[in-house]
Amino acid sequence: MEALAERLSQLDSHVQGVVRVVAFYDTLMRRRVDLPALARASAGLAECVAGIRLHGTGWTIRIAPDGREASAPPQPMSLTVPITLDEEELGTVWLERPGSPGALDDVLLDRLALAVASAVERYGPARTTMADPALVELAISSDTDEAARARALRLLGFAADLPLRVLAVRSQAPLGKIGTLICPGRPVKAAPVGDMGVILATTIDPERIPAGVRAGIGAPDSPDHSWRQARTALRFTTRREPVIHYDSLGALALLAEIPQDAARGNPDVVALVRVAARLEDLEILDAYCATGSLRRAADLLHMHHSSVARRLEQIGKTLGIELTEPAGLIRARLALTTRRLIDGWPAAEAGR
Known part of the structure; x- marks a missing residue:
């Protein structure tokens, strides 16, 4: 009888833990947090590195228990769970726990995968670099109010408070290809707006911009400011200097005024x-x-x-x-x- 009572107490403890984990992720999903916030919350809850990877974009994030991006080399994954949406596997979530998986790790990752799928469906990042031009224009327009801009950025897969670089591009090459080249493994969106192309990215590698492409690069700022700077920088490009950062213009930018x-x-x-x-x-x-x-x-x-x-x-x-x-x-x-x-x-x- 004592043995049965001990087993029941252990079962009750496990069930209570499962309920707490489910409630934890239900709260995050109600708050509609983005993917980095989901990773931070999961790493804190699990007390080990938590990771999220999306196959279509190559976007990967590893967060340590202190809430920062994990700087240590990746450890063996103690447990992984696929992220699925409409029966399609979008990516993977995992924990890097030394030793054996924790008692609730499988429940935690199941709920994390579900939350990530919900966030991807709601906000992106989508599986393609190309985006709806109307949505991109809404994000970069100086006439857009901040609430509408924040919503547009979320739908494009970017956190509203994260500085973005905007590129103004003239090229015969496909915009999606250029975006993928200059921002590998990170969220990037591209769309034609007016007579030029627009690329939005959190980080870029200008050295990867293909030959034959003219590009003006705005400073990491709010999208509307960066877009204005990018268009100005594009006007200064030449055959010899096809890529120009707005920051490099200095006082020369006044000539555009x-x-x-x-x-x-x-x-x-x-x-x-x-x-x-x-x-x-x-x-x-x-x-x-x-x-x-x-x-x-x-x-x-x-x-x-x-x-x-x-x-x-x-x-x-x-x-x-x-x-x-x-x-x-x-x-x-x-x-x-x-x-x-x-x-x-x-x-x-x-x-x-």
Whole structure:
């Protein structure tokens, strides 16, 4: 009889534990927390590293019991459970517990997998990089109120309070492919908006942007601010410098604020029209302004430096600028940059 009573007390204790775990995850699901919050809560409850991986996006997170991303190398998974939605396996949740699994680990992971599936269904991240353009536009528009922006970001798979980088892109390559390349293993969304592409990501690797792509990159900020910065940076891109961070522009970003009529009427900018009549001269001037050196410009153009010097002398006379003087070089650089920012810059010149 005493043995039976002991077994019943142990059973009651286990059932109470199961009820507490179920109630814990029911509360999280009612609060509609995102995936990182689910991982943090699970790691704290289990008192060991908890992980979530989504197959379609490659998104993976490992959280230590202290609520931070696990920095130690992954340990063997003591228990894993698949994440399923509509009979499709979306990913996996797991615990990295030293030794044998805990008595309630299977219940914890079952409920975590269910909560993750619910969050993915509600917020994303979806299985594809491409997103609804209307939803992306809602997230980046300066006219969107913060409540609507937060909801759009959740539907896109991003936490509303997480700084995002926005890229403004012009390319013949598929946007989804570019997004996957520059942000591997992390949530990233892309969509065409107006006459350009938009990519949203928490982190990016600019070195992975494919050749032939023009991209302006906004600072990690609210999506509307980052989008405005990205569009500005895109306007400064050239064939030689196809990817520009807004942060790298510094005071040059002020040139984008100059009214178009004022820019068109500036004498140095007007004089560039005469230089642009010979595309070779425009190329020489651009190379010289980019390098600040006759010899480096000649190397860049695969020309003899004496030939470059002769052409620059003639170009300087056309512009009315002494290009070999520091002030003249600055004027030429500013004129070239300002001219590129003017709407209607001829296609043959815009490629430079």
